[in-house]
Amino acid sequence: STSGTGLKLADNANVSIQTITKVTQEKKDADGNPVLDADGNPETETITTQAPVTTPVTLTGTSEQGSGIATEGNVSISGIVLNGSTTADTGTGVSLGGNLTIADDISGVTAGATGNGTALVVNNASIHSDGYTDSGKDFVINASVSGNGTAIKTQGSSQLDEVVLNGNATGGGTAVELGGQVSGANITGTSDSGTAVRVTDGAGVDGSAVKGHSDSGTGLQVSGNASLNNSDLSGTTQTGTGAAVTGSLTADTSSQVTGSATQDGGTGVTVDGSVTGATVTGDATSGDAVRIADGSQLTGADIKGTSVTGSGIKTQGNVSLEGGTQLAGGSQQGAALDVSGTLNHDPDSSVTTTPDNTGSVIGNENIHE
Structure with missing residues (x-):
């Protein structure tokens, strides 16, 4: 058309x-005896059978x-x-x-x-x-x-x-x-090179497992107002962005978003907006494991980032944590936490580094309770 x-x-x-099969055979009576015609010859009948095709x-x-x-x-x-x-x-x-x-x-x-x-x-x-x-x-x-x-x-x-x-x-x-x-x-x-999985504005994902991979693009993109319930969303990339969260993401405590960048220059997770209730985990090689943009607000969320030579978690501009949000960054050779601008958190929220809060911090003076 x-x-x-x-x-x-x-x-x-x-x-x-269906497979239709026709077989001609001698007709039998109820006792299994041949049925004969008036001349004494065996009568025949055609049997049609149906069976599913293979x-x-x-x-x-x-x-x-x-x-x-x-x-x-x-x-x-x-x-x-x-x-x-x-x-x-x-x-x-x-x-x-x-x-x-x-x-x-x-x-x-x-x-x-x-x-x-x-x-x-x-x-x-x-x-x-x-x-x-x-x-x-x-x-x-x-x-x-x-x-x-x-x-x-x-x-x-x-x-x-x-x-x-x-x-x-x-x-x-x-x-x-x-x-x-x-x-x-x-x-x-x-x-x-494009977006592997895009969760659009107004989407609700319940009881689902969603995985995306893009070589140089974005593995998972959550945009607009989206909600997760008992769902796991993950994105991977080589040199692009594993998972990008923009707009407003609301999730229950059993839902998680993960992003991973497996080659140099890739970013694990970017957050530009608000995240409520979700567990967000990022990892990267030389790039930022989790990058949080100016104006982002995290409420009751669990944010973890680990990088090999890049920053475990990097915040830019004004970022706020509230409602028991836990922010934990780690890096083998880079900064566990890199804070540019201002990172504010309420008494119920925490900012730590791994392992055992011994990771290096850039911009520690920019963290305020």
Whole structure:
């Protein structure tokens, strides 16, 4: 399709591929004896049987500006792989909505996009991988984009506890963009130079594990007002930023954000905004493990940073700690804590260095209670 949907599975669609076998055999009576015709010859009958296929059939849909494949309402597939793609900047490879049931352990979904398009959109969807669950297997959806587009995008309210989502972006694109409310997700994003995982303004992540890696870009970016509940978000990079938190992040005590930079020049975690309740951990080689920008406010948070030759934690401008926030920095050869500007903390919050509060501090005079 040019602007519409290439293949659409609407509400109550049940697509199942079966192997049909017909066998002609002698007819038997109830006692197992041959049934004879009037001339005394054996009668025959044709038996038709159906069995699930062992190799899935691929249904392909393509669209330039619309969706290659779209599901909505209650849809079930068996013996099917849905393969959707788009080639235009405004197009979507696969759009999943409603309740999608994967009834066996060979069916699947793959999505692709080029340019600025989106490979996979999960919109108010609940995915049930009954066939995979019964077989003890993981149901995995792979989506990829080449260019400045997005491999996977979630929006609305989606239940994803029975699916693993893998997004891959090359050419500077975004592997995964989480929006809306996401529950039970197991998501991995990989990007060469762009953002591996972006958590957008207003997003809520519950009971999920989200991992992102970007070689020279940002492994994990949390922007705007986002909330975490019982979730682990992590980002890694070689020379870029492992995890970047901007805007306002609110989390319960069982949620954590980690960022790691594995090569020289990379930064583990950057914080530019407010963090409430989360555990934030960063590590780096020659760069800053955790860098906190001017105007940031940390409330009831646990912030830890460890670097090899860089700063464990570096604060810039005016940074405030309150509500029992614990700030702990360490570095093998650099400064455990580097404070430029002013670092204020209330009596319930603490600023320490590792190991055993013996790490070097630059700007100790700038720390005020």
